[in-house]
Amino acid sequence: MIILNYFYFRLSKWFTYLQTTMNKIYLTLLLIALASGVFSQTNRPMNRDHYANEWAKVAEFEKKSLPRSASATVNAILQQAVKDKNSPQIIKALIHQGKYDLTLDAQNDTLIFRNLNEMLGKSGSVVEKSVLHSMLAELYLQYYQKDRWNIDQRTDLGDFVPADMKEWTRNIFFNKAVEHLDASVAAEEELVEAKVESYAAVVELGKASRRFYPTMYDFLARRAIELSGQVNQDEDLNRVLARKNISQESLFAPADEFVKLSFTPQQAEYGLLVLENYRKLLSSLLQRNMDSSVLLVELEKSDYLRGLYYSTYISLARPALEKLLAKWEGDEMSVEIIDKLSQFYLHEVDLTNAEDTIQRREKTGEVYELLKKTIADFPKYERISILQNRLSQLTQPAFTVTGAGTFPKEGNKELKVNFKNIRSLTAKLYRVNSPIEMLEEKLKVRGRIAGKRVLIKEIPISLPDTPEYWHGETTFTVNPGGFGSYMLTFSSSPETNDTRGSEYYFSVSDMAVFARGSSDNQYDFFVVDRTTGVPVPNAKVGIYKLPGNWNNSQLTLDQSITTNELGLAVYNKKI
Structure with missing residues (x-):
């Protein structure tokens, strides 16, 4: 699925800036001036480097959480754009300023709507009007989301729309958003003629989008799909x-059949909006013979339907995808289909009986070979990374080590290793000075174990040959040679991203301890021989506490208690 390119004016939630009264007066006057003049003029060539540099400063200020500095820079950009009569830069700058009021200023958060509606009425450009409609739809939805708890408490007013926007009900916000979304793509003929590059200041362009969605109609239609998904449906869609x-x-039908469906959403039939906007976009792309773009939108629609009707999706989407793959076989666009199909195949592996390892391995191997072959067939396809990433996930190196936390002195101390795509694995065995230091390291309380351990030996671990997409397992033994606390560290090739499994802690002791709470502040500890189960008298049990801040604290001895002839020691917690 092609990632939707967003307007630069997409509303940010992190801003903490509050405009001054003078800035509000200036912005209002400027909007009036713009509405009466700028949009009726032909855009002058803009100084691309100047604007790019200034917006880079804005982005840097935002990254550093310096909204006042960002706003001052945006004001300067706005003034320059007015002088240049540069409509796209004006739109971009105005929205950056307007969102401050919308997000934080409770008294003036409706000002941007009045100003943009006035600009909409004065603009003489169909494309600019469509952009403003799309922008207003998003702003209405953003305003609703910001105060939805209060808005949802109000009773719907039907067709009556109060003059004061602060009295509006949810249905009014939704109807306004739908009205502007419909208007944003109404002028299809003119928008198809407008290339998206013309609005590079307002539209963040990507190479793939320029190829597959080259017109402003494509861009605005995709925005309409995204935004209409935020309008909640009360009535069951079925x-x-x-x-x-x-x-x-029928929702899963091929594009040429899907576009014939008559959704015709009526008021409050919000659940049909996304489907209707998909129908409009697909219809336009089919008329323009943009087969590759049709394919991408079909796949995107299929993903949307998965969220609505999962069981139907599972039964219908796979044969539909395989039919598409047959149609696009040998074409680089098959990469997009195989990406979706591989998800199905891996889902089938998950559903296969866990004990049927042969079948699970065969199915996983088929997906692996399919991904490898497709990547080799179309290495220069601009979105081949989607399969490369999926293959990387399938073959992600990993290993885990499991076993007992305490071993008796005599006998083998065996640990189990589960691994995937690991060619070599080596363990280092350390003796830790004390069990307290090992516990602190295990809990990551202090992280100072390096100087409190002694290397005993390195242990190469023999791994059976296993395909890089499949899990293998083996065992190895450790024989440290005496009682004490120990840790193992591991190094692998290839390296793994998960450091949690790179350490393993264990003790060697012939005693075992069982504990129970006998009352609110009393705990019983039983010490027995680990092998025979015979109680161990006169065994000392140390009770430690971890006071203060976890990261800067240290385990300190609270009490030392001794077991009686029954191997029992009682700890009374101090209140």
């Missing part, structure tokens, strides 16, 4: 579809 004689199965 009921709405049933009224229109549309089955779930």
Whole structure:
């Protein structure tokens, strides 16, 4: 799925800036001036480097959480854009300023709506009007989300719309958003003629998007799909579809059949909006013979339907994808289909009986070979990284070591290793000076074990040959040679990203301890021989506490208690 390129004016939630009164007056006057003049002019060539440098400063200020500095820079950009009569830069700068009021200033958070609606009425450009419509739709949804708890408490007012926006109900915000979304893609003919590069200041361009979605209609239609998904449907979607004689199965139909469905959303039928916007976009792409773009939107729609009707998706999407793959076989666009199909195949592996390792391994191997072959066939496809990433996930090096936490002195001390895509593995065995230091290291309380351990030996671990996509297992033994506390560290090739499994701690002792709480502040400890189970008298049990801040604290002895002839020691917690 092609990642949707967003407007630069997408609303940020991190801003903590509050505009001064003078800035508000200036912005209002500037908007009025713009509405009456700028949009009726032809854009002058802009100083691309100047604007790019200034917006880079804004981004840096935002990254450093310096909204006042960011706002001052945006004001300077706005003034320059007015002088240059540069509409895209004006739109971008205005939205950056307007979102401060929208997000934080409770008294003036509706100002941006009045100003943008006035600009909308004055603009003479169909494309700029469409951009403003899309922008207003998002702002209405953002305003609703910001205060949705209060708004949702209000009773719907039907068709009545109060003059004061602060009295609006949820249905009014949704209807306004839908109205502007519809208007944003209404002028299809003009928007198809407008290339998205013309609005590079407002639209963040990607190479793939320029190729597959080259027009402003494509861009705004995809935004309409995304934003309409934020408009919540109260009524069950199945009921709405049933009224229109549309089955779930028909939603998964090929594009040329899907576009014939009559969704025609009525007021409050919000659940149909995304489907209708997909229908509009697919219809336009089909008319322009943009087969690759149609394929991408079909795959994106399939992902959307998965969230709505998962069981239907599981039964219908795979044969539909395999049919598409047959159609696109040998074409680089098959990469996109195989990406989706590989998810299905791996899902089937997960559903296979865990004990049927032969079948699970064979199915995983088939996915592995499919990914490898496709990557080799189309190495220069601009989005081949989606399969490379999926292959990387499938073959991600990993290992875990499991075993007992305490071993008796006599006998083998065997540990089990589970691994995937590990060619070599070596362990280092250390003796730790005391069990307290080992416990602190294990709990990551202080992290100062390096000077409190002694290397005993390195242990090479023999690993059986296993395909890089499949799990293997083996065992190895450690024989430290005496009672005490020990730790193992591991190094592997290839290295893993997970450092949690790179250490293993154990003790060698012939005693075992069992504990129970006998009352609110009393605990019983039983010490027995680990092998025979016979109680051990006169064994000392140390009770430690960890006071203060966890990271800067140290385990300190609270009490030392001794077992009686039954191997029992009682600890009374100090209140």
